[in-house]
Amino acid sequence: MKSFTRRALLRFGALTGMVSGLPWTKASFAEAGPPSAGVQRYVTLGRTGLKISDISFGSSRLRDGDEDLVRHALDRGVNYFDTAESYGRGRSEVVLGNALEGKRDQVYIATKMGTGPATSSHRMMNSLEDCLRRLQMDYVDVFMNHAVNSVATLKNSEWFEFVEAAKRQGKIRFAGMSGHAGRLVQCLDYAIDEGMVDVVLASHNFGQDPAFYEGFTRSWDLVAVLPDLPRVLAKAKSKNIGVIAMKVLRGARLNDMRPFEQGGATFSQAAFRWVLQNSYTDAAIISMTSTRQIDEYLGGSGGLQVTEEDLELLHQYARLTDLSYCRHACNECEGACPNGVAIADVLRTRMYATDYGDLAFAKGEYRRLGALASPCLNCDGQPCRNACPHGLQIDRLCGPAHLMLS
Numbered sequence: 001m002k003s004f005t006r007r008a009l010l011r012f013g014a015l016t017g018m019v020s021g022l023p024w025t026k027a028s029f030a031e032a033g034p035p036s037a038g039v040q041r042y043v044t045l046g047r048t049g050l051k052i053s054d055i056s057f058g059s060s061r062l063r064d065g066d067e068d069l070v071r072h073a074l075d076r077g078v079n080y081f082d083t084a085e086s087y088g089r090g091r092s093e094v095v096l097g098n099a100l101e102g103k104r105d106q107v108y109i110a111t112k113m114g115t116g117p118a119t120s121s122h123r124m125m126n127s128l129e130d131c132l133r134r135l136q137m138d139y140v141d142v143f144m145n146h147a148v149n150s151v152a153t154l155k156n157s158e159w160f161e162f163v164e165a166a167k168r169q170g171k172i173r174f175a176g177m178s179g180h181a182g183r184l185v186q187c188l189d190y191a192i193d194e195g196m197v198d199v200v201l202a203s204h205n206f207g208q209d210p211a212f213y214e215g216f217t218r219s220w221d222l223v224a225v226l227p228d229l230p231r232v233l234a235k236a237k238s239k240n241i242g243v244i245a246m247k248v249l250r251g252a253r254l255n256d257m258r259p260f261e262q263g264g265a266t267f268s269q270a271a272f273r274w275v276l277q278n279s280y281t282d283a284a285i286i287s288m289t290s291t292r293q294i295d296e297y298l299g300g301s302g303g304l305q306v307t308e309e310d311l312e313l314l315h316q317y318a319r320l321t322d323l324s325y326c327r328h329a330c331n332e333c334e335g336a337c338p339n340g341v342a343i344a345d346v347l348r349t350r351m352y353a354t355d356y357g358d359l360a361f362a363k364g365e366y367r368r369l370g371a372l373a374s375p376c377l378n379c380d381g382q383p384c385r386n387a388c389p390h391g392l393q394i395d396r397l398c399g400p401a402h403l404m405l406s
């Protein structure tokens, strides 16, 4: 029998941030404000009370030697940095730690660890300590259960035991979960109802809200994926849980949009404004891979109103990418492959190569999948041919994806 309850855990979580003498009582960067043009707005991340940049740094694609990229973002006011043990097989955490040496009191750090229904609290603690070693830090502000797509994972009571111990030992301040797959809504509902999380990080973009498609005249079928996601994120917000959106660009085909951008505003900035104007979203993170990109993205900071021009860009993007974009957190084709290919995951990793332009990251993520697409090479494609209600030709995408990523 565990010697704690979820209610006690929550209470404890709220208290830990108030314990004096712990390192996170120093003044945050948010209080000083940005040194120059860059971040225009800091938001309170729910019950954590952290004041974070509304557009923050995703580190999934940080590589050795990218320290200056992190410092560039920091110089422009970004103060929340999100990473994970799996990014670059731990190298993302190392680079982040190098770049932020001596600046720990100016930033907030979130990292993540994948768990399963049977992962022990002992293993979780070991993983956390490995993260801290790579980051060269004593604690992280937010520690997340990474890429959760099964309620069974959330029901693992070892997670509660681990979180309680890690908070008591001052190694984490707040706990959360991230998700971007087909059972995201069920997982979020469970985690919120059970009081498991202080912060949620969820895939969310303009293509996942039915409201985006209202009045959108078209000759083909455009529908929202996970139409229930706004409801569950609003529930999180109503319980004072911090809500951060990721994958806000719906695939990041930025170059496709350059011809349509006018007057200085860009598609990415429109996408940020769309996600940040939602009352249930506190902030957004995005992978930042060049200084130019950082400056462009931060041009969307502070924007709480989506203009007519923004909407036109978003609609144009939806039109252009509709038949090639495998929707985040969709998975409506689940079970279509008799050979067990995890179609949505395969196409998500393909996107990292074809849309994000990061083949190395795509290959790394592909390797981590259990069910690779090698069977597609010897399949006539009949079973999955009409399995995608959004019109993607799965049989023509998965085999080449395997050849490209394996």
Ligand code: SF4
Binding pocket: 325, 326, 327, 330, 331, 332, 333, 334, 343, 344, 347, 387, 388, 389, 390, 391, 392, 394
């Ligand atoms: S292939 Fe189609 S049905 Fe399958 S996850 Fe992608 S968008 Fe959804």
Ligand code: SF4
Binding pocket: 336, 337, 338, 339, 340, 341, 343, 373, 375, 376, 377, 379, 380, 381, 382, 383, 384, 385, 394, 395, 398, 399
């Ligand atoms: S092409 Fe064949 S093996 Fe590949 S996903 Fe479709 S049904 Fe499965």
